[in-house]
Amino acid sequence: MDWFPQFVTDHLTFKGKCYRHCEKPTSMRIISQGPSRVVGAYVCPDSFVSQVVYFTTKPDVNWFEDMISGQVGKENFAHRDIRVASRHGWELGKNSLETLEAKLGPNPSVTEVYWTRYPRTEDQKQVAISLCTGNGSADGCLRLFAHNRNRIEKLCPLWRFKLGR
Numbered sequence: 001m002d003w004f005p006q007f008v009t010d011h012l013t014f015k016g017k018c019y020r021h022c023e024k025p026t027s028m029r030i031i032s033q034g035p036s037r038v039v040g041a042y043v044c045p046d047s048f049v050s051q052v053v054y055f056t057t058k059p060d061v062n063w064f065e066d067m068i069s070g071q072v073g074k075e076n077f078a079h080r081d082i083r084v085a086s087r088h089g090w091e092l093g094k095n096s097l098e099t100l101e102a103k104l105g106p107n108p109s110v111t112e113v114y115w116t117r118y119p120r121t122e123d124q125k126q127v128a129i130s131l132c133t134g135n136g137s138a139d140g141c142l143r144l145f146a147h148n149r150n151r152i153e154k155l156c157p158l159w160r161f162k163l164g165r
Helices: 003-011 061-072 095-106 157-163
Strands: 025-034 037-043 049-056 081-086 111-114 129-130 146-148
Touching: 003 025, 003 037, 003 095, 025 049, 037 061, 037 129, 049 129, 061 111, 061 146
Parallel strands: none
Antiparallel strands: 025 037, 037 049, 049 111, 081 111, 129 146
């Protein structure tokens, strides 16, 4: 299924707007991929995460939840913030339908599992989620991490430590 990551990039990603942080444009950064799955984070230029999306033909929601909570911390993750949707070939356009039918058979669909953090308490609202993208002089490790929302952090604490910064 090596075709799948390229299919996601070509047909299922979009430019958006940063939620709650700055209203600047977001773009998807791929943070994990395999033959039948792609996980991407929609981030603004300051690396704040608006949404994390797991695209797959064989969804494992528990795996996705464990991946996110393992990176951002259980205290910054809530199961209620997960949404699941199906994208069918017919709604994505003729070329998409033809590709999906050739690879998956009749009536194909792709599952998208979304995580958008909705903080409930004032303490939770003081925490932002970012993606370790790098700071210009060093690339990031592309892990999600939590930090004070009043600071722009482009390197996670572990990567800063590894880089000696």
